[in-house]
Amino acid sequence: MKLHWFLPALVGTVLMATAVEAATLEQWRFDQGQNQLEIKTDQRVQPRAKLLSRPTRLVIDLPGIVLGRPRQSQSVGGAIRSLRVGQFDRSTTRIVVELAPGYTLDPKQVRFRGLYANQWIVQLPEPQLVPPSEPNESDEDIIVGQRPLEVPPETVILVPFPEQKGTSPATPRAIAPAPRTSLPPLRTPNSRPIVVVDPGHGGPDPGAIGIGGLREVDVATPIAFQVAELLRKEGIDAVLTREDDRDLGLEPRVQLANRLNANVFVSIHANAISLARTDISGLETYYYDSGKELAETIHRSILESTGVRDRRVRQARFYVLRRTRMPAVLVEVGFVTGAEDAPRLRDPDFQKRMAEAIARGILRYLRLER
Ligand SMILES: [Zn+2]
Known part of the structure; x- marks a missing residue:
């Protein structure tokens, strides 16, 4: 789509x-x-x-x-x-x-x-x-x-045709100003949850480069796309910040999520440290404020089903976490520079398992896990 x-x-x-x-x-x-x-x-x-x-x-x-x-x-x-x-x-x-x-x-x-x-x-x-x-x-x-x-x-939500009770043309009534409240959500309470899935980097920006030239973008993109697809199958409005390999700044990613008033924002990246530290591998999940529970839930789900090393849930002031107005997390699925992680990260089967684990964590957080 x-x-x-x-x-x-x-x-x-x-x-x-x-x-x-x-x-x-x-x-x-x-x-x-x-x-x-x-x-x-x-x-x-x-x-x-x-x-x-x-x-x-x-x-x-x-x-x-x-x-x-x-x-x-x-x-x-x-x-x-x-x-x-x-x-x-x-x-x-x-x-x-x-x-x-x-x-x-x-x-x-x-x-x-x-x-x-x-x-x-x-x-x-x-x-x-x-x-x-x-x-x-x-x-x-x-x-x-x-x-x-x-x-x-x-x-698309089909609604029954509302009853017309002899409505006649009328100009809008002036209504007493409503008390100032926070902005309401741009969706009805019973509509489906919106999850914005953000594949990190893209286009001319490949992200980190790891062992054997493994590019972060080539790890994050297929995982993110699969997360979105899995969520859609569960009836969630999963929206990708980019649907192809394009250059996209951080601001439009955040704006999309805020404009859709998404329930959840999940950004997917892969980690890196110097190629002299191939001994470092493992999963890190970041949140800034309201994303803590979401981060913990996704993190746990990934540890359960992938067996990757636990490098903990952490707090960080990443732009996409600070500027989004909903629970937001950034998952560093592993180190492209890690001797243990790199071969797995480039493996499509592992990418699929990672995507399933992230999607399951999101569903669990939204209390929609079957
Ligand atoms: Zn990144």
Whole structure:
């Protein structure tokens, strides 16, 4: 499965949702730090947007979408005052981003990015103060890129068509600002867990080089891919940070996990020390804060089934551990420089056993082990 970040407009048709296909808005949230609105519906959607004047507000319509049960407003404060969501007409959900008086934003800089056909990120520019001499009086359409072509099968949730109780077109109601709370998860409580699996390094960065030229990336990648595959078989939304051998910095790996609001982040690497210390072999599993239990569970699972040396669960300030907002671990599956580890790490059977052990540890941590 490929991640569809943003596909160019390959298809010009807009899917019109029929009554049978009525979809709902599952979740939305505004991340004030990043000026980003995230929208998740249970089926595909092609948003439309406009900047309206007097008062200045950004309006995002979700055609074919009825309001599910997400919360209806979020107060932000500052130049972006609040966001509210309402049923605009029978089949359109409307999200209104309200700006503080005297502020506007450049509609050309509002970016819609389809993460999936049912999941969009709206990046808002920094609002600007409007000089009182030139108030903006006109409404401006915002160009929204075509939706990605696919809803990933893992995230399609079919819902029964909700009863229409004589709904009539209505503008969204203004709702008293909700108390400021932490950001809600971008998924429903009963939806499947999301696990982000991160194969370390990639592309021009092979990671450490060990005995006989064994490259860390060639160990971490097949193990990570197999972990994701095993988890998917167990009904988990396993998302890889990279699906091929590409160059990927640390920040996008973390951003993906945070944006998906994953339950768990697992980064897979292989360790190295100098080739003069081939006597050092063994497993190390790292966490920074909330990942301790996850680290211990995965670590134990690997020791149980692979017989590798135990070099303990450790705490470290790795970027991917510090910046992820969920329990996160980094597994150093063995030393590419270790006389004992290196031959095993390049063995596909051992890689498979390692992947199974990591997947089992994740399932155990999520209380999903069969
Ligand atoms: Zn590494």
